[in-house]
Amino acid sequence: MRLAIMGGTFDPIHYGHLVVAEQARYKFQCDKVLFIPAKSPPHKDDALISPVEHRLAMTRLAVDSNSYFEASSLEIERPGPSYTIDTVKEVKRLYYPSKLFFITGADAVLEIISWKSVEELLSLCYFVAATRPGYDISNLQQKLGALPEKYLEKIIPIYIPALAISSTDIRKRVKAGEPIKYLLPESVENYIKNHRLYSEK
Numbered sequence: 415m416r417l418a419i420m421g422g423t424f425d426p427i428h429y430g431h432l433v434v435a436e437q438a439r440y441k442f443q444c445d446k447v448l449f450i451p452a453k454s455p456p457h458k459d460d461a462l463i464s465p466v467e468h469r470l471a472m473t474r475l476a477v478d479s480n481s482y483f484e485a486s487s488l489e490i491e492r493p494g495p496s497y498t499i500d501t502v503k504e505v506k507r508l509y510y511p512s513k514l515f516f517i518t519g520a521d522a523v524l525e526i527i528s529w530k531s532v533e534e535l536l537s538l539c540y541f542v543a544a545t546r547p548g549y550d551i552s553n554l555q556q557k558l559g560a561l562p563e564k565y566l567e568k569i570i571p572i573y574i575p576a577l578a579i580s581s582t583d584i585r586k587r588v589k590a591g592e593p594i595k596y597l598l599p600e601s602v603e604n605y606i607k608n609h610r611l612y613s614e615k
């Protein structure tokens with residue numbers, strides 16, 4: 415099967431992410447997209463992100479209506495920081511995909527040179543770098559120019575207008591008491607309300 419991993423912090427998941435996943439699934443003819451919330455992103459301060467249990471619960475609610483999508487607790491169950499190389503190897507061992515894609519934001523892909531075992535990672539899967547409106551794609555080409563050609567061609571940018579929606583903006587809106595309706599699924603909006611996420615405690 416052709417499989418895609420949707421990797422991200424998803425704090426919270428929103429329609430931009432869902433559109434990216436659906437566009438990539440169609441473009442690369444994937445049979446399944448596994449949404450894997452990063453438990454403890456290696457480059458982030460744990461105190462600044464919501465507990466992974468909340469992020470996973472919201473991801474589950476968001477993917478519920480698409481039979482190609484599945485939320486996965488793979489990174490929650492693994493101890494230590496969530497390095498993508500470990501996630502990709504585990505997914506390969508569990509699913510034996512004929513082709514594997516790792517979808518994430520272009521800004522995250524921009525830093526890939528500093529990720530653990532980057533060359534091995536790019537030999538195991540394709541990277542799909544989702545960009546927002548106004549994003550300067552030449553940044554990606556310049557910064558990743560140091561990678562050998564055979565790895566560079568494993569990184570595929572895709573342009574998604576719906577990514578104008580961002581998790582940072584949604585968190586700010588909730589904190590300011592502004593509406594977030596239509597930026598994310600209603601079930602996720604209700605979850606945020608019920609658990610009082612992102613508002614001052």
Ligand code: NAP
Nearest residue numbers: 421422423452455497498518519521522529530544580581
């Ligand atoms: P981030 O810094 O939170 O996000 C960077 C940008 O990409 C943000 O604008 C974000 O928008 C967007 N983005 C994130 N995930 C996306 C997705 N799946 N689709 C579309 N846009 C997305 O990045 P992150 O979430 O921490 O990291 C992304 C992935 O890379 C995670 O799976 C993480 O584990 C992995 N990673 C691995 C290593 C490593 O192995 N050393 C290091 C860093 C990251 P929103 O805020 O709106 O989502």
